[in-house]
Amino acid sequence: MQMYGKEFFTQVPDNFFSIFSRNLKEIYVDLIFLIYQEYNKRIYTLSRDHVVDLFSEYLEGLGEQAWQVEEGEAAGETAKSAREQALQYLRRLVDTGWLNLEPEPDYTFRISIPDYTIVMLEAMNKIRTGYRVEFKGRILSIYQNLSGSEGFSYVALQQAYESTQELIDGLKSLNHSIKNYTEKLLEAKDVRAILSQIFDVYQTKILGEQYYRLKTSEHISKYRVGILKRTREWRSNRNELVRQAGIMVREKRVPDAATAENLIYEWIEYIDASLGQEMDRLLSEIDRRNARYARSAADRLRFKLHQGRGAGRHIYTVLAYLGQLAKESGEKTLAPGEITRSIALFPQVAVDNQSLRKPPVARQTHKPQPLQAASVSDEVRQKQLLQFGSRVAEEITVGQLNNYVDSILGERDICPIEQVPLNSRSQWVKLIYIILFSQSPVASYRLEGERSETIAIRDGAIEVPNLVIKRKGSKR
Template identity: 30%
Template structure:
C-alpha cells in the first residue's frame, strides 16, 4: 500500500508553517475552504476572476492585508504572476500572490488557455482533504442515521430478489456498517470531550449554552436516533442471521466471488477471500456493539450529571464561596451576641438581610421586614 506522500506534493503543508504571523495559516485555511465551496459542484473549473473576487472579499472581511503584505515581503525574490494585471488594486495584488502560493504548494492547479484566460482546478486529493477540514470547521458529528436500515434493506433485497447483485449487497452493507461503527465511536469520544468541557471553570451562562445550544443541537439528534429509529436491536439479528447462512453456503460464496472477480482485477480465490472477510467483519462489528453502546449511555448520563451539578454549584455559590458564607455567618452571630441576644430571632430565615452599621458594629437587618400580624376578624355577610 503506497504512502500518502507518494501521492501528495511534498510541500503541500508547508503553506501552514508560517513565520512571524501565526494568523497566516488561519487565512490560508479559510481561503482554501472558500475555494473548495466554489469548486465542489462546479464541473468546468473556476475562472481566475471568480477566485480573485472571493479572496479579495475574504481579505477585506478578515482585515488580513498586513499579514499578507508581510508574507509577500518575507518571500525571497518572489516571481511575478504572469497573469497579473497592471495597475491592479492592492487587494487584487494580494489575491494574485495567494493564488500563486496555493499553486506552488499543490493545493490548486492553474490551466491557461489560448485566449490568456485562466481556470483554477482543485486536484482530487485537495477535495478529500478540504472536505475533512470543513467537517472539522463545522463541528458536525458523523452522520450515520439510516445506515443500519439501509444495510438491512440490502441484505433483504439480496435474499428476496434473484436479480439483485449479491456483490453489491455485501460491499454496500460493509460500507454502511463501517459508517455506523465509526459514527458511534466518534459520538462516544465527542461526549467525553463535552464532559471535560463541563468540568472546566465556566460561568453559568456558558454551561447553559453548552448544554442546550451546543450539546443538544450537535449530539442530541444522533443520540436520539440511536435510541429510536436506528436502534441496533431492530436490525442486527436479521443481518447477522442471514450473513451466517451465506457463510455456510459454498455455492452462494462461489457465485458471489465469481461476480466480484469479473468486476475487479481479483482472481476467484482472492475474490472469495475478500467476500468472506467482509461478511466476518460485518458480523464481528454488529455483535461487538453492546459494550460501545453501554459506554455511550454511561458517558451521556455522566455528562448530564456533570453539567447540571456544575450549574447547581455555580448558582448555589453566586453570593460567594462556602468559606465566605461561613465568615459572614460568624460575624452575624457575633453582632447579635454583642447586643445581648441569647437566642436567634424566630424570623431569621424568613427574609433576606443586608449589612448596616450600628453602635455595636456591623449587623444584618431585613431588607423587607415581615408585615405586622393581626388577630383574625369576623366577616359578616348579609343574608338575603
C-alpha cells in the same frame, strides 16, 4: 512494520501542510474554502482571473492591516494592492499542491483541485461545521440491503458493509468526542454557559434524537437476527459466493477470483463482528461515558449555583453585620437574640445543653420478642406439599443428566450439539442443563468449542451453540 507516512507523501506534496505553519494560516484556510465553495457550485474548472477576483474581494473586506509580511518573506516582497496580494496567495497555494494551474490553448489559465485536496477540504469542512454521522435509518438500510430481492448480490453486500462501517465509525467518533465536551463543560464560567454547553451543544451534537432513536425504535436487536441470518446464508451458499466473485472479476472490480472471494468474506466477517457483541460493547461504553458527563455537568452546575451561597457565606454576612454593630454601639454590646440562638458566640470549654455537638449516647440493647406461629390448615399444608413434590420431580440431577448424555452418545465419544434430539420441551430443557452442568466435576462429559459461536439448525430457524459434547474417559 508498514510505512504509512511514506505511502501518504507519495500521494501528497511534501510541503502540502506548510501553509498552516505560517502566521497567516487563518487567511489561507478562508481562501481555500472560497475555492471549495466554488467547486461545489460548478461542474467545470475555475478561471484564474475569477479566483483572483474572489481573493481580492475577500482581502479588501479584511482591510490592509491583514496584508502583513509572511514569515520567511522580505519586507520588499509585500504586495502593494489587494489584487497583487491575491496573486501571491494563489501562487503559494499552487506551489504547495493545494491547487493546479492548467494552461489553455488561448493562453489563459484554469484552476483545478487535485483529488487529495478535495478529500482534505471535505474533512476540514466536517471539522469546521461539527459534522456528525446520521444514525437514522442506518440499521434499517443494512437490513434492507441484505434481505431484499437483490440480497445475494455483491453490490448489496458491499453497500451493507459500507453502511456498517460508517455506523461503527460514527459511534466510535461519538464515543471519543465525549471527553472534549466534558473538558469544555469544566471550562464554563457561569450557570448560563454550563446550561448552554449541556443543552445547546452536547445534547444537540452528541446525544441528540438520532442516538436515542438508535437505542429505542431503531435498536440493533430489532434487525440483528435477520442480518446475521443473511450473512450465515452467504457463508453456507458457496456456489452463489463463487458466482458473485466471478461477476466482480468480469466487471474488473478485482484482478482474480481468489481476491474477490477474500474480499466478500472480509465484508461478511466485518458485518458479523460489528453488529454482534462489538455493537453492544460500543453502546455500553457510550452510555457509561455519557453518564460520567452527566455527573460532571450536575456537579459543575451544583457548584456554580451554591458558590457564594453556602454556610460559609452566611456566616461571613453575620460576622460583617456584627462588626458593623460593634463599630456603632461598642464591643461590649450584647449581640441580637436572633443571632445568639443560631451561633454560639462565647468561649466553649465543655459540652453543655446548648452545644451543637451532643455527647455520645449508650447504644440500647436489642431485646427480641417471640413471634406468634401462624396455624396452617391441613388442606393448605397438603397443597403446598404437592406443589413442592411436583417441583422436586421436575428437577434434573447431574446423575440423571449423565445417563441422558450416555444415551445420546451411545458408542461414540463425541456428539455435536446440533445432533442432540430437540423434538420436545423436556429435550430442550435437558439441553440447557447439559450446558449448565458441563463445568460440574461430577459430570461424565465436557463441552468443547467456542461458546460465542452459534450454528443454525432446522433451515436456519433456530440457533444453538456451536459446541461438541465429549465423553470424559472411556464408556462405562
